Amino acid sequence: MSVHEKMNFETKQAIKNAFIQQVEEVGFERVTVKNLALVAEINRGTFYLHYSDKYDVMEDLQQELLKELERYVKHVQPLDAFQTLKMGQLYQPFIKVITCIKEHAPAFRMLLGEQGSPSFTQKVKMIFGSHILDRLSLIRKEAQDPEFQQYLQAFIASAILGVIQEWLDKGNENLTVEEMVALHFRLIRFLGNVVGTI
Template structure:
């Protein structure tokens, strides 16, 4: 990466960080380019070199998070995960997904929150469903049934996202990655025990 490319990258990252700060303070609707530039410590002219408006900054930030998330979620193999769970161990590819979310916890928390973007949770759910449902359909033919698939997708993705959001909004900031992975697997184990009763 050249010096110019590095400077461009760093400026864009500063603008995206400024967006998160402003969203926490005033909510996305009230964010202005003027305040983004002030918070990022740049002038408005520099802002417009990189982005047309705050909506483009938001899209860039969301796309960066979703691309990163997908690169890890697609490595999750549900059958391997269930076998690992049965052996009482944590499934490492899922732990890595949670590590990524923790690394970008502020961004995920703010964008998923009331001051953020209502569309983002749908896009996150799509990442999980696109990468997990096809693999699950190879294990269980029932997932191929369109009606079942529709509702199972809603259940699965809402459950995963719901636990992640609860963790991000938790007052216990020391809640670590392994603990969250354990919670997900304890919930799965709980449902498995219910079905065997």
């Protein structure tokens, strides 16, 4: 990366960080380019070299996070995860997924919250649902039924995302990444045990 590219990258990150901060403080509607430039410690001309408006910043931030998240979610293999769990160990690919979310916690918290974007929430659900569902349909024939598949994908994605949102809303200080991963599998095991007793 050249010096110029590095400066461009750092400026864009400063704008995105300012955007997250401003949305959390005043709400998306009241975010202005003037305040973004002020918080990012740049002038408005520099802002316009990188983005056309606050909607452009929002779009870039979403794309960056979705790309990053998918990079880790695509390595999650449900069968391997359950085998690892049975051995009493934590599943490393899922640890990487949760670590990614923790590293970008302010951005995920903002985008998944009331001030965020419903389309972002849907795209995150799609990433979790489609990647995990693809692997499940190879393991269980039932998961190949198209109608069942549609609802199973919604169920898986909403369950994972619901737990993550709860963690983000609590400030994620109360649980480490490893504890968060363990909690996901505790919930799955609990549901499996409950179903087994019916």
